[in-house]
Amino acid sequence: MKIGTIDIGTNSMRLLIADYKNNKIENRKKYINITRIGQGVDDKGYITEEALERNLNALKEFADKCIEEKCEKVYCMGTSALRDSKNGQDFVNRAKELTNIDVKIICGEEESNLGFMGVLEGAGGDKSNYILVLDIGGGSTEFIVGNEDGIKFCKSENVGALRMTEKFITTDPISDEEFNKMSDFIEKTISSTLDKIKGMHVSKLVGIGGAITSLSAMNQQLEVYSMEKVHNSVVTKKDLEKILQNLKKMTLSDKKTIKGLQPKRADIITAGVKILHIVMEKLEIEKIMISEYDNLEGLICQNSKKMS
Structure with missing residues (x-):
């Protein structure tokens, strides 16, 4: 069908x-x-x-x-x-x-469930260990911990790449003051969620959503976006920090020329990458695997299972 x-x-x-x-x-x-x-x-x-x-x-x-x-x-x-x-x-x-x-x-919560369902659909290998799925969207970020037996914890936080950019960023390139205010706000908002996740023995971090798939495409310097090259690719914390340092210094027009980044996403990418950086830093995670299977695939699975 x-x-x-x-x-x-x-x-x-x-x-x-x-x-x-x-x-x-x-x-x-x-x-x-x-x-x-x-x-x-x-x-x-x-x-x-x-x-x-x-x-x-x-x-x-x-x-x-x-x-x-x-x-x-x-x-x-x-x-x-x-x-x-x-x-x-x-x-x-x-x-x-x-x-x-x-x-x-x-x-x-439903958004989290669908994202997690999509990730499991696209995941190879062992699905019995707990994974943390992170979905950084424009308006919110979803945190989902679970395995093939189901979801153990999920939380949607109102920090997203567009929301944070609109709330804090007016300068070009971004001033240190605005960047730090935004970072502090993100950190405070998600700290209790991250504290809960810390005790859950997560074996792997998997990322979905536009900010994270763009980060992978930028890291690979893809001239043309490729689902195959992005799916199951890995970005290390070191890679991410290098990209973030460059983004902080760049003007919007410079960002629009970055290989792997859609020009229309250029104004909000720094906020999206910073959200991920804070998560990896606080949870002491050194790498993230990127999934091209997300809530869209989850929506197919959910509705198809209802029909069968």
Whole structure:
């Protein structure tokens, strides 16, 4: 069966089209559009009309793609920005009218579950040890600890690459003062979650989400993004610190020329990388494995298992 899954994130909208056969996901194709539905949500509390229009148009394009690819089912989820905005339901209603797609606004816990499910789907090797899955999005960061038997702990924190950039960064290049204020805020916000994770004997850190996959692409200096090269790639803390030091010094126009980084993500990448740096530093973890299987694959698994 051919299935389409759509994730309307704070910073980007993503589409996965894949075949689901014999309980396996095959022939994966992913599409991404940086649509920023969350622009200003933290500050104003609602999605602007401009952002609504932009995202409705992007969703229509994805819906048409699903029709073109003959998807038998299409599932769509909305995450942090739609959760937090006062007019999220307005978007859901207009999306249904325009595309006939039901957008389900999911809570942080469900987002965590789907991300974890997707990671396990794409993971090879031993799945019995506890892993920490970290999903750094535009509006929030999900922390999930578990193994093949299920999830032991999960928490969604309101620190994301777009949210932190909007809240703290006004200078270009970023001033030390703003960078330090942002770092302190992230650290304070996630410290109790990290304290809980410390005692859980996590054997591996796996990262998903745009900031983390971009970090891998930058580390490999990929001219053209490749799911195959990013999936199961490893970034060490040393690699990450080198990239972070460079990002801090660069202007926005310089960042837009970095190999492996989408120009539309350039303004928020420093915040995303810093969130990861704090997590690795505090948990004393030396490397992160990157997964290209995430909540989009998780959404296929969840719905396919319901049908079978």
